[in-house]
Amino acid sequence: MWNKLGALAALAADNVAAHASAYAASCAGLLLTLAVWIAGLAVVEGQAQQSLAQARAGADVWVGARVLGRHAPLDPALAQQVAALVGVERVELRVVGTALAGETPILIVGVPALSLGSAVRLGEGRAPAVPGQALAGAELARELGLSPGTRLALDGALLQVFEVSGVLAPADALGGAKALLVSVEDAQALFAESRASNLCVWTRPGYAEATARAVERLQPGLIAITREQTATAIERAKSRGSGALSGLLAPLLAMATAAFAAQSWFVHSRRSQEIALYKLSGFSGGDILLLTAIENALVAVLLGTGALLIAWVWVRLLGAPLLAAFLIADLDAFPAQAVPARFTPLPVLLGFALAFASTATGSILAAWRLSLSSARQAFA
Amino acid sequence: MWSASSGSRLLLLAAGLLAASAAVLRYEARRSAPPGAWTALSGGLGLGSRAGTAAGWFLFDARLESLRDSALSPLPGVPASDGDGLRGGLELAPFASRPPR
Numbered sequence: 001m002w003n004k005l006g007a008l009a010a011l012a013a014d015n016v017a018a019h020a021s022a023y024a025a026s027c028a029g030l031l032l033t034l035a036v037w038i039a040g041l042a043v044v045e046g047q048a049q050q051s052l053a054q055a056r057a058g059a060d061v062w063v064g065a066r067v068l069g070r071h072a073p074l075d076p077a078l079a080q081q082v083a084a085l086v087g088v089e090r091v092e093l094r095v096v097g098t099a100l101a102g103e104t105p106i107l108i109v110g111v112p113a114l115s116l117g118s119a120v121r122l123g124e125g126r127a128p129a130v131p132g133q134a135l136a137g138a139e140l141a142r143e144l145g146l147s148p149g150t151r152l153a154l155d156g157a158l159l160q161v162f163e164v165s166g167v168l169a170p171a172d173a174l175g176g177a178k179a180l181l182v183s184v185e186d187a188q189a190l191f192a193e194s195r196a197s198n199l200c201v202w203t204r205p206g207y208a209e210a211t212a213r214a215v216e217r218l219q220p221g222l223i224a225i226t227r228e229q230t231a232t233a234i235e236r237a238k239s240r241g242s243g244a245l246s247g248l249l250a251p252l253l254a255m256a257t258a259a260f261a262a263q264s265w266f267v268h269s270r271r272s273q274e275i276a277l278y279k280l281s282g283f284s285g286g287d288i289l290l291l292t293a294i295e296n297a298l299v300a301v302l303l304g305t306g307a308l309l310i311a312w313v314w315v316r317l318l319g320a321p322l323l324a325a326f327l328i329a330d331l332d333a334f335p336a337q338a339v340p341a342r343f344t345p346l347p348v349l350l351g352f353a354l355a356f357a358s359t360a361t362g363s364i365l366a367a368w369r370l371s372l373s374s375a376r377q378a379f380a
Numbered sequence: 381m382w383s384a385s386s387g388s389r390l391l392l393l394a395a396g397l398l399a400a401s402a403a404v405l406r407y408e409a410r411r412s413a414p415p416g417a418w419t420a421l422s423g424g425l426g427l428g429s430r431a432g433t434a435a436g437w438f439l440f441d442a443r444l445e446s447l448r449d450s451a452l453s454p455l456p457g458v459p460a461s462d463g464d465g466l467r468g469g470l471e472l473a474p475f476a477s478r479p480p481r
Contacts, residue, residue, distance in 0.1 A: 014387030298394060305397035312404050343408040348401065 008287065012294035015274070019267065026263030027303055030256035030358055033249055034307035034351045036323070039315050040245040041347045043327050046340035047174065048238035054173055055230040059092070059200035060208040062225045063215050072221065073195035082199055085214050087207025093196040095187035099156040101144065106154065107179045110187025124148055125166030131186055133165040139177040141167040142336040152180075157192035170338045174328060177337040241327065253354060261362035268366065275370045285371040292367040293360065300356035307355075308348050315341045 016023060063082065065072040076093065083091045095110030113128070123138060125148030136146045141164070146152065150164045168176050188194055201224075203211045212224035264271070278288055314320060320339040324331045331337060 009391075010387060012387075013391045014385060017386035017390045020386075020390075298390070301394045301398060305394070305401040308401045308404060309397065342411075343405060345405055348405065 008291050009294050009298075012291055012298055015291070016295050016298050022263060022267050023299060026260045026362075027299060027359070029259050030253070030355060031303050031306055031310070033252045033256050034303060034355060035310040035314065037245065037249050037253075038307055038343070038347050038351055039311035039320065039323055039341075040249075040327060041242055042311065042315055042341040042343045043320060043324060043339055044238055044241040044245065045344060046342040047241075047328060048234055049342050050173055050340040051234045052231055054175070055227050055234065058227070060203045060227055061201040061212045061215065062230070063199040063201060064197070064223050064225075065219070065221050066223055067221050071197070073193065073197060074199060075195055078218065078222075079196075079199055081218055082201055082211075082215055085211055087204045087211050088201055089204055090202040092200040093184050094198040094200060095184050095191070095193075096197040097156065097187065097191050099154040099190060101152055101154055104144065106140065108154070108156070108187055108190065109176070109179045109181050110184040111181060113183040113185075121169040121172045122166045123169035123172075125164070128165045128183065131183065132160075132162055133182075134162040134186070135166050135168060135181040136164050137168050137177040137179045137181075137337075138170040138172070139331065139335060139337045140180060143178075143332075154180075154190060156190035158190060160186075160190050162186070170336055174331075174337060174340060177331070177335075245327070253358065257358040257361050260359055261366075264362045264366055271366070272370045272373070275367065279371070285368070288367055288371040289364065292363055296356055296359040296363060299359050300352050303355035303359075304348060304352035307351055308343070312343060315339065315343075 063074070063078075065074050079091045079093060082088060092112050093110075095108075097108050097110075098105050099108050100106070122135070125135075128134060134152070136144075140146065144152070146164045146167065148164060148166055152162050152164060154160055154162060162180070162182065168181075182190070184196070188196075201211060201215070208226045208228075212226050215224040216222050275288055278291070283291075314323065319335060320341070321334045324335050324339045325333050328335075328339070331339070
């Protein structure tokens with residue numbers, strides 16, 4: 001049994017090698033589609049994992065307000081009310097808005113001055129030391145040509161000049177890639193606004209849910225989201241992203257399968273002579289089908305592993321050029337920002353299965369029909 | 381005995397690719413914090429409870445989200461920073477990722 005299987009495997013390898021050019025031509029589309037699929041899923045997964053890590057490390061409860069269905073600013077006095085709630089340890093203000101640099105809209109994020117120095121990874125320069133200094137995200141810095149010492153005039157409610165004191169490391173979180181980080185006070189001055197966009201609330205262990213519900217009862221329109229709710233939303237977004245990617249690539253996989261079947265047809269006469277020779281040598285129909293299946297499995301291994309390695313080099317070594325921009329909003333085709341990615345085994349195993357199914361669909365039926373026809377017809 | 385033929389070279393190539401893939405997956409597993417077994421296996425595939433219906437509603441949902449963002453955006457082409465209240469939180473999360481506790 002094993003001797004026979006080994007002999008068939010060796011014969012299958014010889015067959016694949018003998019038809020290498022035909023296999024390469026028919027599998028190229030499948031290989032590229034699988035590579036895009038595996039790379040895309042890795043980016044979606046990496047992005048979700050980064051967001052989850054941030055959610056885990058961030059505040060226990062995020063507070064915002066919604067008025068007439070839109071996000072509304074919060075009165076700073078609310079921070080004191082929230083801080084007085086049982087179980088609350090610390091409350092921070094966040095100011096998020098958009099200002100213009102020339103005609104370019106820029107996301108402005110105001111955080112407490114202390115966080116500016118301690119909560120980010122710097123690529124170059126230093127943390128802001130005095131009011132009027134800012135940190136630029138890696139993508140923003142590249143887009144606007146910002147570096148430490150650059151001055152930037154921003155038009156919020158007022159026109160203010162900021163000095164870039166540092167640029168975030170490209171490996172820092174995606175959320176800050178295109179943002180300009182300033183202190184809360186500077187952001188409030190820029191927007192001529194004493195209110196805040198969000199409150200970040202840290203609670204004692206086990207108090208997050210109760211605090212969130214208590215905050216929502218303080219004023220009508222307040223929305224409090226716990227870390228667990230954030231994590232659920234991130235998982236939902238990941239499912240949607242990976243589902244969208246798989247849905248978009250499904251027609252391509254189907255076309256690649258059809259292309260493989262069509263290519264098989266062109267080598268039909270040579271294949272029929274090979275199968276006739278096998279039959280004359282004493283191969284049964286089952287042997288021929290097993291031989292074909294082993295050939296397909298071997299091609300699937302080459303395709304699956306090749307796709308994984310292409311995807312890995314594309315994402316990890318090259319930074320996912322031309323791919324990240326489709327999956328992550330606001331990134332350029334050749335991003336300066338490090339693209340988060342995580343390669344997991346299941347997409348790779350499914351890649352093997354898809355490759356096997358695609359190649360088997362294109363060849364098993366043909367091999368079965370040829371195994372039923374007489375050897376004389378093949379040489380006619 | 382099976383001699384070294386083009387077929388054997390192909391098998392060697394397949395074995396090499398398999399070894400390289402295994403090395404890549406091992407490297408990736410070490411890079412990230414050890415997750416639960418199912419999380420590791422299902423990573424990226426969207427095998428959550430909504431996956432079954434994802435193909436049906438994701439396009440509609442994405443379109444709706446895009447429309448809502450553009451309606452809320454203060455400037456053309458700029459997504460609203462608030463969205464459903466969560467988006468702002470996610471944007472801000474990195475800056476609170478290493479808070480002085």
